[in-house]
Amino acid sequence: MEDISHQYKLKVPGMHCAGCIRTVEAALKRVPGTERVRVDYLRKEATVVGEASLEALLGELRAVGYPAEIISEGMQ
Template sequence: MKKFITALALALSVSAPTWAALQTVTLAVPSMHCATCPITVKKALSRIDGVSKIDVSLEKREAVVTFDDAKTTVQSLTKATADAGYPSDIKR
């Protein structure tokens, strides 16, 4: 019986799904200078699977992005903005 319980516990721990967490990151996007820049940045970020919320501010030149860390990474977010012509980095 002990072996069965041990084997069951091991099987469950190996097959259990990894729980994703929503993360929020603020990206500095210094190259935004006009009213259409935030629209372009938001559109680029919204195409990434796992992104659930995007707030882009021209005045602050930043994008606040909430995403599922099991589906995407900060590197994917910064690549998306760079590919759209707006390089970004984590705001510190």
């Protein structure tokens, strides 16, 4: 059976500098199952691809001070 990757697009409104981007990206990459992370500073969004759970991703962002909400979810 093949593993199915999810793609989550998250709104991260608290980002306002390059340091924020690095923190958000590092936090998301720490979550087990994360394969790819892309952070868009201008849109204040992060896209995550992998097998990580949405709850784990949102929890890790909360833990580093960047509460986020889901914009969209899909399968890859």
